[in-house]
Amino acid sequence: xxxxxxxxxxxxxxxxxxxxxxxxxxxxxxxxxxxxxxxxxxxxxxxxxxxxxxxxxxxxxxxxxxxxxxxxxxxxxxxxxxxxxxxxxxxxxxxxxxxxxxxxxxxxxxxxxxxxxxxxxxxxxxxxxxxxxxxxxxxxxxxxxxxxxxxxxxxxxxxxxxxxxxxxxxxxxxxxxxxxxxxxxxxxxxxxxxxxxxxxxxxxxxxxxxxxxxx
DNA sequence: CACCAGGCAAGTA
DNA sequence: TACTTGCATGGT
Numbered sequence: 001x002x003x004x005x006x007x008x009x010x011x012x013x014x015x016x017x018x019x020x021x022x023x024x025x026x027x028x029x030x031x032x033x034x035x036x037x038x039x040x041x042x043x044x045x046x047x048x049x050x051x052x053x054x055x056x057x058x059x060x061x062x063x064x065x066x067x068x069x070x071x072x073x074x075x076x077x078x079x080x081x082x083x084x085x086x087x088x089x090x091x092x093x094x095x096x097x098x099x100x101x102x103x104x105x106x107x108x109x110x111x112x113x114x115x116x117x118x119x120x121x122x123x124x125x126x127x128x129x130x131x132x133x134x135x136x137x138x139x140x141x142x143x144x145x146x147x148x149x150x151x152x153x154x155x156x157x158x159x160x161x162x163x164x165x166x167x168x169x170x171x172x173x174x175x176x177x178x179x180x181x182x183x184x185x186x187x188x189x190x191x192x193x194x195x196x197x198x199x200x201x202x203x204x205x206x207x208x209x210x211x212x213x214x215x
Numbered sequence: 216c217a218c219c220a221g222g223c224a225a226g227t228a
Numbered sequence: 229t230a231c232t233t234g235c236a237t238g239g240t
Contacts, residue, residue, distance in 0.1 A: 038222040079237040
């Protein structure tokens with residue numbers, strides 16, 4: 001499996017190149033984006049982020065001051081706006097109570113412990129927590145998402161019923177714990193997913209991974 | 216028109 | 229515990 005994972009990475013990298021994730025100007029922006037992008041197209045999230053930026057509201061204190069209704073209206077384009085407004089509020093509550101609203105403080109300790117804390121926040125599940133750890137705080141955590149599972153399942157590399165932690169374990173056991181590698185690998189899988197491995201997409205048959213056997 | 220997108224929690228039996 | 233449902237906009 002280790003060899004296979006390395007081969008897949010090389011193949012994806014040669015086909016798609018650098019992905020430069022996560023597109024954001026700050027760690028805080030990554031965190032808000034991670035919540036907003038839950039089961040949502042990224043272009044819809046960008047509009048919501050832009051709406052917050054235009055109003056100079058993309059900071060923890062500013063967002064914390066907004067009412068749920070005000071916040072929901074601003075992030076409307078991201079979909080599920082009432083739920084996501086509440087989830088952002090839940091995170092901010094935790095962020096101020098536990099880390100005084102300081103990214104540096106939150107990033108300072110042991111990340112495994114922080115992961116457990118993040119998962120106690122209602123609205124922060126495994127993928128959101130791991131996205132925050134990897135892309136906002138540069139911790140060596142592999143982010144698994146729907147594309148990762150679909151791609152590996154379709155290629156017969158995992159059982160279709162494998163859960164998040166099992167899939168994550170495969171990557172983290174076999175790959176070097178390297179932030180840049182994990183960042184790039186996940187981004188490449190999303191790129192592959194967007195281009196070839198959508199839920200119903202005949203193009204899946206010409207996915208560049210099908211030729212890794214011979215590569 | 217139907218289907219989907221960088222999930223998660225709550226409800227049901 | 230194991231399945232199902234709600235959440236919602238905007239692009240294809």
